[in-house]
Amino acid sequence: MKAYVFPGQGSQFPGMGSQLYKSSEDAKKLFELANSILGFDICQIMFTGSEEELKKTNVTQPAIYVHSTILSMCMNISPDMVAGHSLGEFSALVAAQSISFEDGLKLVIKRAEAMQQACQTCDSTMAAIIGLNVETIEEYCQNAKGIVVPANYNSKTQIVISGERKTLEKACQELSNLGAKKTIILPVGGAFHSPIMNPAKKTLKTAIDNTEFKKPICPIYQNVSANPSMNPEKIKFHLIEQLTAPVKWYQTIEKMIQDGALKFVEIGPKNVLTGLNRRINRDIESIKGTF
Secondary structure (H helix, E strand, O other), X not given: OEEEXXXXXXXXXXXXXXXXXXXXXXXXXXXXXXXXXXXXXXHHHHHHOOHHHHHOHHHHHHHHHHHHHHHHHHHOOOOOEEEEOOOHHHHHHHHOOOOOHHXXXXXHHHHHHHHHHHHOXXXXXXXXEEOOOHHHHHHHHHHOOOOEEEEEEEEOOEEEEEEEHHHHHHHHHHHHHOOOOEEEEOOOOOOOOOHHHHHHHHHHHHHHHOOOOOOOOOOEEOOOOOOEEOOHHHHHHHHHHOOOOOXXXXXXHHHHHHOOOOEEEEOOXXXXXXXXXXXXXXXXXXXXXXX
């Protein structure tokens, strides 16, 4: 069975999507449709903008969604199963024919705006903790004073934590003392997948409740549960919960393999998930999708 996976924030780069735009009339039409929905020229930012411009949440999220989704549509894929890392779940849902390209983009816009507003409530960020076991990190976060939580379970040796900046900086020092090989404060706009994102849930819920979700053509393995779902109501609930819940990525990949995935194809700007998936299980085939 073939699984298609879609990346989230961090996979953007200057020039992303330009080759795709030039190589396909269908892609060109979809990029131009995205411009009209967004109300600004995202193509110009993606193709010729700076790294700094692409880092803004209200640009990053639509840019990655647009690139991944248009690529999957041009590849004309027929997946057996899909999953997306954080933001990537929206592209996965389009690939599984649960939502339309247009509706997915409108939801991503609302999500990005709501998350940006939530980020302004306090000084917060995220950090990657490398080479320390999951249990030690979870126990530390449970006992820490202030907000710091596991946000991304990328692999068993790479966990991203999220929270208030001062609490997080202290956590990095103390987790290093507990044996972490490396801690890296990430260049992100705020504490995604943490309680700090709570104010964003209401906005996203309203937008999701006003969007048509169809039964997908294949199971989508969602971040919140790491389990497959084909129930539109459950899918919608998990998309909202995902804002404050951790991304269970390695658990998702392990479950997909258990359910018969033999090959993983990453559809997105870079090959971030391909590298992670190989770390999770070196015996499975994991490649980057191309058009």
